[in-house]
Amino acid sequence: MSSLLQRIRTHRQAFLGRLDTHPFAPPAVEKILAYGAPVGAIIEHHTRLDRCMDRLRQLIQEEEKQGRVPAAGTVVLADTLTDSSGRFDRAWHAPEGGIWLAMAWPDILLPEFTRLLPFAVGAACCRAVRQYGVDARLKWVNDVLVNRKKLAGILCTTLQSPSGDRYHLVGIGINGNNQVFPTELQSSATSLRSELSRETDLAELTGCLLAELRWAFGLLHYDEEQALQEGESCEQGRDGLLLDVWRELCDTVGQRVEYGFDIQRKPLYQAVAREIDPCGGLVMELEDGSRVTEYSGEIVYI
Protein backbone atom coordinates (compact mmCIF):
# COMPACT_ATOMS: atom_id res chain seq x y z
CA MET A 1 0.00 0.00 0.00
CA SER A 2 1.45 3.36 -0.98
CA SER A 3 2.14 6.01 1.64
CA LEU A 4 -0.06 9.04 2.12
CA LEU A 5 2.53 11.35 0.59
CA GLN A 6 2.93 9.11 -2.45
CA ARG A 7 -0.83 9.10 -2.94
CA ILE A 8 -0.95 12.91 -2.63
CA ARG A 9 1.79 13.28 -5.23
CA THR A 10 0.08 10.83 -7.59
CA HIS A 11 -3.22 12.70 -7.33
CA ARG A 12 -1.44 16.05 -7.76
CA GLN A 13 0.08 14.81 -10.99
CA ALA A 14 -3.30 13.60 -12.22
CA PHE A 15 -4.99 16.93 -11.42
CA LEU A 16 -2.23 18.86 -13.19
CA GLY A 17 -3.33 17.15 -16.39
CA ARG A 18 -6.92 18.27 -15.82
CA LEU A 19 -6.35 21.90 -14.82
CA ASP A 20 -8.66 24.51 -16.31
CA THR A 21 -6.03 26.53 -18.16
CA HIS A 22 -8.28 28.70 -20.32
CA PRO A 23 -7.62 31.17 -21.93
CA PHE A 24 -3.88 30.48 -22.09
CA ALA A 25 -2.01 29.01 -25.06
CA PRO A 26 0.20 25.93 -24.45
CA PRO A 27 3.49 27.89 -24.24
CA ALA A 28 2.01 30.16 -21.58
CA VAL A 29 0.59 27.17 -19.69
CA GLU A 30 4.03 25.56 -19.70
CA LYS A 31 5.59 28.73 -18.34
CA ILE A 32 2.94 29.17 -15.65
CA LEU A 33 3.40 25.60 -14.45
CA ALA A 34 7.17 26.06 -14.45
CA TYR A 35 6.85 29.17 -12.27
CA GLY A 36 4.60 27.26 -9.86
CA ALA A 37 6.65 24.04 -9.89
CA PRO A 38 8.15 24.48 -6.40
CA VAL A 39 4.70 24.19 -4.78
CA GLY A 40 4.82 21.08 -2.60
CA ALA A 41 8.41 20.24 -3.61
CA ILE A 42 8.82 19.13 0.00
CA ILE A 43 5.82 17.89 1.97
CA GLU A 44 6.02 17.06 5.63
CA HIS A 45 3.11 15.21 7.19
CA HIS A 46 2.14 15.03 10.87
CA THR A 47 -0.77 13.29 12.50
CA ARG A 48 -1.03 16.09 15.08
CA LEU A 49 0.45 19.57 15.41
CA ASP A 50 -0.29 22.67 17.43
CA ARG A 51 -0.21 24.79 14.30
CA CYS A 52 1.20 24.10 10.82
CA MET A 53 2.51 27.68 10.64
CA ASP A 54 4.59 27.19 13.79
CA ARG A 55 6.16 24.01 12.41
CA LEU A 56 6.91 25.82 9.16
CA ARG A 57 8.63 28.67 11.03
CA GLN A 58 10.63 26.10 12.96
CA LEU A 59 11.65 24.35 9.71
CA ILE A 60 12.84 27.63 8.20
CA GLN A 61 14.90 28.42 11.28
CA GLU A 62 16.39 24.92 11.35
CA GLU A 63 17.40 25.15 7.69
CA GLU A 64 18.97 28.55 8.19
CA LYS A 65 20.89 27.39 11.28
CA GLN A 66 22.53 24.80 9.07
CA GLY A 67 23.37 27.43 6.48
CA ARG A 68 20.73 26.26 4.04
CA VAL A 69 17.89 28.06 2.35
CA PRO A 70 14.49 26.49 2.97
CA ALA A 71 12.96 25.07 -0.20
CA ALA A 72 10.37 27.31 -1.81
CA GLY A 73 6.96 25.69 -1.69
CA THR A 74 7.69 23.57 1.39
CA VAL A 75 4.38 22.28 2.73
CA VAL A 76 3.54 21.14 6.26
CA LEU A 77 0.40 19.01 6.56
CA ALA A 78 -1.36 17.82 9.69
CA ASP A 79 -4.36 15.56 10.26
CA THR A 80 -5.45 17.63 13.21
CA LEU A 81 -4.39 20.89 14.88
CA THR A 82 -4.64 21.43 18.61
CA ASP A 83 -3.98 25.18 18.81
CA SER A 84 -5.03 26.57 15.46
CA SER A 85 -6.17 30.14 15.05
CA GLY A 86 -7.32 32.53 12.37
CA ARG A 87 -6.69 36.24 11.97
CA PHE A 88 -6.79 38.45 15.09
CA ASP A 89 -6.32 35.25 17.14
CA ARG A 90 -9.79 34.03 16.24
CA ALA A 91 -10.41 30.38 16.97
CA TRP A 92 -10.09 27.96 14.07
CA HIS A 93 -11.49 24.48 14.58
CA ALA A 94 -9.24 21.87 12.95
CA PRO A 95 -10.27 18.33 13.89
CA GLU A 96 -9.54 15.16 11.92
CA GLY A 97 -11.21 15.03 8.54
CA GLY A 98 -10.11 18.40 7.19
CA ILE A 99 -7.16 19.60 5.14
CA TRP A 100 -4.83 21.66 7.33
CA LEU A 101 -1.63 22.85 5.74
CA ALA A 102 0.86 25.67 5.58
CA MET A 103 3.24 26.53 2.78
CA ALA A 104 6.31 28.77 2.59
CA TRP A 105 6.97 30.92 -0.46
CA PRO A 106 9.99 33.23 -0.78
CA ASP A 107 9.28 36.95 -0.97
CA ILE A 108 10.44 37.49 -4.53
CA LEU A 109 7.41 39.13 -6.14
CA LEU A 110 7.12 42.87 -6.74
CA PRO A 111 4.85 44.55 -4.14
CA GLU A 112 2.03 44.91 -6.67
CA PHE A 113 1.94 41.14 -7.07
CA THR A 114 2.74 40.25 -3.49
CA ARG A 115 -0.46 42.02 -2.60
CA LEU A 116 -2.34 39.57 -4.84
CA LEU A 117 -0.88 36.50 -3.16
CA PRO A 118 -3.93 36.07 -0.87
CA PHE A 119 -6.09 36.20 -4.02
CA ALA A 120 -4.01 33.42 -5.58
CA VAL A 121 -4.46 31.19 -2.54
CA GLY A 122 -8.20 31.88 -2.46
CA ALA A 123 -8.58 31.11 -6.15
CA ALA A 124 -6.64 27.84 -5.76
CA CYS A 125 -8.78 26.68 -2.82
CA CYS A 126 -12.01 27.65 -4.52
CA ARG A 127 -11.09 25.93 -7.80
CA ALA A 128 -10.01 22.80 -5.90
CA VAL A 129 -13.25 22.33 -3.97
CA ARG A 130 -15.39 23.19 -7.00
CA GLN A 131 -13.95 20.13 -8.70
CA TYR A 132 -15.88 18.08 -6.15
CA GLY A 133 -19.17 19.53 -7.30
CA VAL A 134 -19.87 22.25 -4.75
CA ASP A 135 -20.83 25.73 -5.91
CA ALA A 136 -18.09 27.43 -3.92
CA ARG A 137 -17.58 31.17 -4.33
CA LEU A 138 -14.99 33.63 -3.10
CA LYS A 139 -15.86 36.47 -0.79
CA TRP A 140 -13.32 39.31 -1.04
CA VAL A 141 -10.48 38.68 -0.32
CA ASN A 142 -10.27 34.93 -0.03
CA ASP A 143 -12.97 33.32 2.09
CA VAL A 144 -14.32 30.26 0.32
CA LEU A 145 -18.07 30.08 0.90
CA VAL A 146 -20.85 27.70 -0.09
CA ASN A 147 -24.31 29.15 0.39
CA ARG A 148 -22.71 31.88 2.53
CA LYS A 149 -21.13 29.32 4.86
CA LYS A 150 -17.37 29.10 5.18
CA LEU A 151 -15.88 25.98 3.66
CA ALA A 152 -12.25 27.06 3.69
CA GLY A 153 -10.21 29.73 5.40
CA ILE A 154 -6.84 31.22 4.57
CA LEU A 155 -4.22 32.96 6.65
CA CYS A 156 -1.34 34.83 5.02
CA THR A 157 1.55 36.26 6.97
CA THR A 158 5.10 37.26 6.18
CA LEU A 159 8.08 36.00 8.13
CA GLN A 160 11.45 37.64 8.28
CA SER A 161 14.02 35.01 9.18
CA PRO A 162 17.03 35.76 11.40
CA SER A 163 19.18 36.00 8.27
CA GLY A 164 16.90 38.72 6.92
CA ASP A 165 15.24 36.64 4.19
CA ARG A 166 11.51 37.03 3.94
CA TYR A 167 8.97 34.29 3.33
CA HIS A 168 5.24 34.37 2.84
CA LEU A 169 3.56 31.78 5.00
CA VAL A 170 0.23 30.62 3.71
CA GLY A 171 -2.08 28.69 6.01
CA ILE A 172 -5.04 26.86 4.49
CA GLY A 173 -7.87 25.06 6.20
CA ILE A 174 -10.53 23.19 4.24
CA ASN A 175 -13.42 21.52 6.00
CA GLY A 176 -13.47 18.14 4.27
CA ASN A 177 -15.03 15.20 6.08
CA ASN A 178 -15.38 16.98 9.43
CA GLN A 179 -19.00 17.82 10.10
CA VAL A 180 -19.16 18.78 13.74
CA PHE A 181 -18.45 22.42 14.54
CA PRO A 182 -18.38 24.30 17.84
CA THR A 183 -21.70 25.95 18.65
CA GLU A 184 -20.49 29.43 17.68
CA LEU A 185 -19.52 28.22 14.20
CA GLN A 186 -22.51 26.01 13.43
CA SER A 187 -24.42 28.65 11.52
CA SER A 188 -21.41 30.01 9.63
CA ALA A 189 -19.32 26.94 8.72
CA THR A 190 -19.81 24.02 6.40
CA SER A 191 -17.78 21.12 5.01
CA LEU A 192 -17.57 19.11 1.82
CA ARG A 193 -19.14 16.18 3.66
CA SER A 194 -22.11 18.31 4.72
CA GLU A 195 -22.57 19.72 1.24
CA LEU A 196 -22.07 16.49 -0.71
CA SER A 197 -23.44 13.96 1.79
CA ARG A 198 -20.47 11.69 1.11
CA GLU A 199 -16.88 11.30 2.19
CA THR A 200 -14.04 12.80 0.19
CA ASP A 201 -10.66 11.14 -0.30
CA LEU A 202 -8.46 13.62 1.58
CA ALA A 203 -5.25 12.57 -0.17
CA GLU A 204 -6.96 13.23 -3.49
CA LEU A 205 -8.29 16.61 -2.31
CA THR A 206 -4.82 17.57 -1.07
CA GLY A 207 -3.31 16.58 -4.42
CA CYS A 208 -5.95 18.65 -6.19
CA LEU A 209 -5.27 21.64 -3.94
CA LEU A 210 -1.52 21.44 -4.55
CA ALA A 211 -2.08 21.29 -8.32
CA GLU A 212 -4.32 24.38 -8.13
CA LEU A 213 -1.82 26.18 -5.89
CA ARG A 214 0.89 25.45 -8.46
CA TRP A 215 -1.31 26.96 -11.16
CA ALA A 216 -2.29 30.03 -9.14
CA PHE A 217 1.20 30.84 -7.85
CA GLY A 218 2.64 30.21 -11.30
CA LEU A 219 0.04 32.51 -12.82
CA LEU A 220 0.91 35.24 -10.34
CA HIS A 221 4.59 35.09 -11.36
CA TYR A 222 3.68 34.89 -15.04
CA ASP A 223 1.39 37.89 -14.59
CA GLU A 224 4.29 39.83 -13.09
CA GLU A 225 6.48 38.93 -16.06
CA GLN A 226 3.79 40.10 -18.49
CA ALA A 227 3.26 43.36 -16.60
CA LEU A 228 6.99 44.11 -16.71
CA GLN A 229 7.06 43.46 -20.44
CA GLU A 230 4.02 45.69 -20.98
CA GLY A 231 5.46 48.38 -18.71
CA GLU A 232 2.09 48.87 -17.03
CA SER A 233 0.93 48.48 -13.46
CA CYS A 234 -2.44 48.03 -11.79
CA GLU A 235 -2.16 51.65 -10.61
CA GLN A 236 -2.17 52.59 -14.27
CA GLY A 237 -5.26 50.49 -14.88
CA ARG A 238 -3.70 47.20 -16.01
CA ASP A 239 -6.06 44.31 -15.23
CA GLY A 240 -4.03 41.34 -14.04
CA LEU A 241 -4.37 37.76 -15.30
CA LEU A 242 -4.64 36.29 -11.82
CA LEU A 243 -7.31 38.78 -10.87
CA ASP A 244 -9.33 37.77 -13.95
CA VAL A 245 -9.33 34.14 -12.77
CA TRP A 246 -10.22 35.27 -9.24
CA ARG A 247 -13.10 37.47 -10.48
CA GLU A 248 -14.72 34.47 -12.21
CA LEU A 249 -14.98 32.80 -8.81
CA CYS A 250 -16.01 35.79 -6.71
CA ASP A 251 -19.61 36.70 -5.92
CA THR A 252 -18.93 39.83 -3.85
CA VAL A 253 -19.79 42.45 -6.48
CA GLY A 254 -23.44 43.45 -6.13
CA GLN A 255 -23.71 42.24 -2.53
CA ARG A 256 -24.73 44.45 0.34
CA VAL A 257 -21.87 44.24 2.81
CA GLU A 258 -20.65 45.40 6.16
CA TYR A 259 -17.01 46.46 6.24
CA GLY A 260 -14.47 46.63 9.04
CA PHE A 261 -10.77 46.21 9.60
CA ASP A 262 -11.69 43.60 12.22
CA ILE A 263 -15.30 43.03 11.30
CA GLN A 264 -16.15 40.93 14.35
CA ARG A 265 -14.87 43.44 16.90
CA LYS A 266 -15.49 46.70 15.11
CA PRO A 267 -17.73 46.86 12.04
CA LEU A 268 -17.36 50.29 10.45
CA TYR A 269 -19.98 50.82 7.77
CA GLN A 270 -22.44 49.24 5.39
CA ALA A 271 -22.30 49.60 1.62
CA VAL A 272 -22.93 47.87 -1.68
CA ALA A 273 -19.89 46.22 -3.29
CA ARG A 274 -19.62 47.70 -6.78
CA GLU A 275 -16.39 46.45 -8.30
CA ILE A 276 -12.93 45.05 -7.75
CA ASP A 277 -10.37 47.56 -9.00
CA PRO A 278 -7.29 46.47 -11.02
CA CYS A 279 -5.17 46.37 -7.85
CA GLY A 280 -7.65 44.12 -6.05
CA GLY A 281 -9.27 46.90 -4.03
CA LEU A 282 -12.94 46.57 -3.15
CA VAL A 283 -14.94 49.54 -4.41
CA MET A 284 -18.06 50.09 -2.33
CA GLU A 285 -20.91 52.52 -2.67
CA LEU A 286 -22.20 54.15 0.48
CA GLU A 287 -25.79 55.21 1.11
CA ASP A 288 -25.15 58.76 -0.12
CA GLY A 289 -23.87 57.42 -3.43
CA SER A 290 -20.21 58.18 -2.78
CA ARG A 291 -17.64 55.47 -3.26
CA VAL A 292 -14.82 54.23 -1.08
CA THR A 293 -12.11 51.73 -2.03
CA GLU A 294 -10.55 49.44 0.57
CA TYR A 295 -7.32 47.46 0.20
CA SER A 296 -7.41 45.84 3.57
CA GLY A 297 -9.94 44.75 6.14
CA GLU A 298 -12.82 42.35 5.66
CA ILE A 299 -16.50 42.18 4.86
CA VAL A 300 -19.55 40.17 5.72
CA TYR A 301 -22.56 39.83 3.45
CA ILE A 302 -25.76 41.24 4.95
Add this chain to the structure above:
Amino acid sequence: MPSNQEIHFDEILGQYRSDPYNYVDMHTVHTGTVRFLVEEGAEVEGASGEWMHKPGTRLYEMNRERNTKIITSKTNGTISSVCSELDGQFVEAGEKLLTIRHPLKKKEIIEGILQEVLFLFEAPERARYYFSMDIQSRIDRKGARSVFIQPGDEIITMSLMKRDTPVYYTGEPGIIHSVYFTPGDSIDQGQPLIGVCAEEKLPVVQKVITRVKAEWE
Protein backbone atom coordinates in the same frame (compact mmCIF):
# COMPACT_ATOMS: atom_id res chain seq x y z
CA MET B 1 18.50 64.78 14.17
CA PRO B 2 19.90 68.24 14.80
CA SER B 3 21.19 69.11 18.27
CA ASN B 4 19.71 71.79 20.46
CA GLN B 5 22.21 74.30 19.09
CA GLU B 6 21.41 73.38 15.50
CA ILE B 7 17.71 74.14 15.82
CA HIS B 8 17.29 77.80 15.02
CA PHE B 9 13.84 78.39 16.42
CA ASP B 10 13.66 82.06 15.53
CA GLU B 11 14.64 81.34 11.96
CA ILE B 12 12.20 78.46 11.58
CA LEU B 13 9.36 80.35 13.23
CA GLY B 14 10.19 83.41 11.15
CA GLN B 15 9.85 81.33 8.00
CA TYR B 16 6.46 80.05 9.09
CA ARG B 17 5.35 83.57 10.05
CA SER B 18 6.28 85.05 6.72
CA ASP B 19 4.80 82.21 4.72
CA PRO B 20 2.40 80.09 6.81
CA TYR B 21 1.49 77.82 3.92
CA ASN B 22 2.32 74.41 2.59
CA TYR B 23 2.68 74.18 -1.19
CA VAL B 24 1.29 70.92 -2.56
CA ASP B 25 2.40 70.13 -6.10
CA MET B 26 0.12 67.85 -8.11
CA HIS B 27 1.80 65.57 -10.65
CA THR B 28 0.24 63.34 -13.29
CA VAL B 29 -0.28 59.77 -12.13
CA HIS B 30 0.11 58.34 -15.62
CA THR B 31 0.39 59.39 -19.24
CA GLY B 32 -2.63 60.88 -20.99
CA THR B 33 -4.31 64.00 -22.23
CA VAL B 34 -4.92 66.49 -19.47
CA ARG B 35 -7.81 68.93 -19.09
CA PHE B 36 -7.87 71.34 -16.18
CA LEU B 37 -11.07 71.76 -14.18
CA VAL B 38 -9.85 74.64 -11.97
CA GLU B 39 -8.20 78.01 -12.56
CA GLU B 40 -5.53 79.87 -10.67
CA GLY B 41 -6.96 81.49 -7.54
CA ALA B 42 -9.74 78.94 -7.12
CA GLU B 43 -10.50 77.72 -3.60
CA VAL B 44 -10.41 73.93 -3.28
CA GLU B 45 -11.43 71.45 -0.61
CA GLY B 46 -9.94 68.12 0.36
CA ALA B 47 -11.73 64.80 0.82
CA SER B 48 -14.31 64.72 3.60
CA GLY B 49 -16.85 62.47 5.29
CA GLU B 50 -16.47 59.97 8.09
CA TRP B 51 -14.54 57.58 5.85
CA MET B 52 -12.98 60.35 3.76
CA HIS B 53 -15.24 58.97 1.04
CA LYS B 54 -16.46 62.30 -0.32
CA PRO B 55 -13.93 63.36 -2.92
CA GLY B 56 -12.36 66.80 -2.79
CA THR B 57 -12.65 69.47 -5.47
CA ARG B 58 -12.15 68.18 -9.02
CA LEU B 59 -8.78 69.47 -10.19
CA TYR B 60 -8.17 67.95 -13.61
CA GLU B 61 -9.05 64.97 -15.75
CA MET B 62 -6.73 62.57 -17.51
CA ASN B 63 -7.84 60.80 -20.64
CA ARG B 64 -6.00 57.76 -21.84
CA GLU B 65 -7.33 55.40 -24.48
CA ARG B 66 -10.85 56.77 -23.92
CA ASN B 67 -10.66 56.13 -20.20
CA THR B 68 -11.17 59.30 -18.22
CA LYS B 69 -9.89 59.64 -14.68
CA ILE B 70 -10.86 62.61 -12.52
CA ILE B 71 -8.19 63.72 -10.06
CA THR B 72 -9.48 65.47 -6.94
CA SER B 73 -7.84 67.57 -4.28
CA LYS B 74 -6.56 65.86 -1.15
CA THR B 75 -6.21 69.10 0.76
CA ASN B 76 -7.93 72.46 1.15
CA GLY B 77 -6.37 75.68 -0.06
CA THR B 78 -6.02 77.96 -3.05
CA ILE B 79 -4.72 77.08 -6.50
CA SER B 80 -1.53 79.11 -6.62
CA SER B 81 -0.33 78.05 -10.06
CA VAL B 82 -1.59 76.06 -13.03
CA CYS B 83 0.58 74.87 -15.92
CA SER B 84 -2.17 75.99 -18.29
CA GLU B 85 0.06 75.51 -21.35
CA LEU B 86 -0.49 71.76 -20.80
CA ASP B 87 -4.29 72.03 -21.05
CA GLY B 88 -5.46 69.67 -23.79
CA GLN B 89 -1.94 68.29 -24.24
CA PHE B 90 -0.66 64.72 -23.95
CA VAL B 91 1.65 64.56 -20.92
CA GLU B 92 4.00 61.99 -19.43
CA ALA B 93 3.57 60.45 -15.97
CA GLY B 94 5.06 62.59 -13.20
CA GLU B 95 4.53 65.93 -14.95
CA LYS B 96 3.76 68.82 -12.56
CA LEU B 97 0.35 70.28 -13.35
CA LEU B 98 -0.60 72.65 -10.56
CA THR B 99 0.16 73.78 -7.03
CA ILE B 100 -2.23 74.15 -4.10
CA ARG B 101 -1.36 76.66 -1.38
CA HIS B 102 -2.59 75.12 1.85
CA PRO B 103 -2.89 77.41 4.92
CA LEU B 104 -1.21 75.80 7.93
CA LYS B 105 -2.86 75.51 11.34
CA LYS B 106 -0.86 75.78 14.56
CA LYS B 107 -0.97 72.00 15.01
CA GLU B 108 0.35 71.50 11.48
CA ILE B 109 3.18 73.95 12.11
CA ILE B 110 4.19 72.09 15.26
CA GLU B 111 4.06 68.83 13.33
CA GLY B 112 6.00 70.36 10.46
CA ILE B 113 8.81 71.47 12.75
CA LEU B 114 8.77 68.20 14.68
CA GLN B 115 8.98 66.22 11.48
CA GLU B 116 12.24 68.02 10.74
CA VAL B 117 13.53 67.13 14.19
CA LEU B 118 12.27 63.56 14.73
CA PHE B 119 13.29 60.43 12.88
CA LEU B 120 10.24 59.56 10.80
CA PHE B 121 9.45 55.92 10.19
CA GLU B 122 7.36 55.73 7.04
CA ALA B 123 4.69 53.37 5.74
CA PRO B 124 6.31 50.92 3.31
CA GLU B 125 3.08 50.45 1.33
CA ARG B 126 -0.44 51.83 1.20
CA ALA B 127 -2.02 49.55 3.80
CA ARG B 128 -3.61 49.44 7.22
CA TYR B 129 -1.27 49.44 10.18
CA TYR B 130 -1.41 48.50 13.81
CA PHE B 131 1.22 48.18 16.52
CA SER B 132 2.69 44.77 17.27
CA MET B 133 1.12 43.19 20.35
CA ASP B 134 4.21 43.83 22.47
CA ILE B 135 4.48 47.51 21.51
CA GLN B 136 0.74 48.06 21.89
CA SER B 137 0.71 46.59 25.38
CA ARG B 138 3.68 48.79 26.35
CA ILE B 139 1.89 51.85 24.95
CA ASP B 140 -1.29 50.89 26.82
CA ARG B 141 0.64 50.51 30.06
CA LYS B 142 2.88 53.55 29.98
CA GLY B 143 2.04 55.69 26.97
CA ALA B 144 3.94 55.91 23.67
CA ARG B 145 6.52 58.37 25.00
CA SER B 146 7.77 55.75 27.44
CA VAL B 147 8.31 53.11 24.78
CA PHE B 148 11.92 52.74 23.67
CA ILE B 149 12.58 51.05 20.32
CA GLN B 150 15.72 50.17 18.44
CA PRO B 151 16.61 48.83 15.00
CA GLY B 152 15.38 45.28 14.45
CA ASP B 153 12.42 45.56 16.83
CA GLU B 154 9.13 44.31 15.43
CA ILE B 155 7.04 47.40 16.02
CA ILE B 156 4.14 47.39 13.60
CA THR B 157 2.04 44.96 11.59
CA MET B 158 1.11 45.94 8.08
CA SER B 159 -2.18 44.50 6.87
CA LEU B 160 -2.85 44.48 3.17
CA MET B 161 -5.40 42.28 1.41
CA LYS B 162 -5.69 40.06 4.49
CA ARG B 163 -1.94 39.46 4.54
CA ASP B 164 -0.24 40.50 7.74
CA THR B 165 3.41 41.47 7.55
CA PRO B 166 5.56 42.36 10.56
CA VAL B 167 7.39 45.65 10.07
CA TYR B 168 10.79 45.94 11.71
CA TYR B 169 12.14 49.27 12.88
CA THR B 170 15.14 50.51 10.94
CA GLY B 171 15.81 53.99 12.30
CA GLU B 172 17.67 55.55 15.20
CA PRO B 173 17.11 54.10 18.70
CA GLY B 174 14.77 56.25 20.73
CA ILE B 175 11.33 56.67 22.20
CA ILE B 176 8.13 56.87 20.19
CA HIS B 177 7.41 60.57 20.42
CA SER B 178 4.67 60.98 17.82
CA VAL B 179 2.19 58.48 16.43
CA TYR B 180 0.73 59.57 13.11
CA PHE B 181 -1.86 56.85 12.65
CA THR B 182 -4.74 55.25 14.48
CA PRO B 183 -4.37 51.46 14.56
CA GLY B 184 -6.37 50.08 11.68
CA ASP B 185 -6.11 53.29 9.63
CA SER B 186 -5.32 53.15 5.94
CA ILE B 187 -2.02 54.96 5.34
CA ASP B 188 -0.49 55.89 1.99
CA GLN B 189 2.99 54.69 1.10
CA GLY B 190 5.66 57.08 2.36
CA GLN B 191 3.46 58.74 4.97
CA PRO B 192 5.05 58.81 8.45
CA LEU B 193 3.76 56.22 10.91
CA ILE B 194 5.75 57.27 13.94
CA GLY B 195 8.29 59.92 14.87
CA VAL B 196 11.15 58.68 17.05
CA CYS B 197 13.33 60.81 19.30
CA ALA B 198 16.57 59.92 21.10
CA GLU B 199 15.87 60.08 24.82
CA GLU B 200 18.49 62.74 25.54
CA LYS B 201 16.93 65.01 22.93
CA LEU B 202 13.42 64.93 24.33
CA PRO B 203 13.87 68.31 26.09
CA VAL B 204 14.73 69.90 22.73
CA VAL B 205 11.57 68.53 21.16
CA GLN B 206 9.48 69.71 24.10
CA LYS B 207 11.03 73.16 23.70
CA VAL B 208 9.90 73.27 20.06
CA ILE B 209 6.33 72.51 21.04
CA THR B 210 6.30 75.00 23.91
CA ARG B 211 7.78 77.80 21.78
CA VAL B 212 5.31 77.33 18.95
CA LYS B 213 2.34 77.06 21.29
CA ALA B 214 3.40 80.18 23.14
CA GLU B 215 4.40 82.32 20.19
CA TRP B 216 1.95 81.31 17.49
CA GLU B 217 -1.41 82.96 17.51
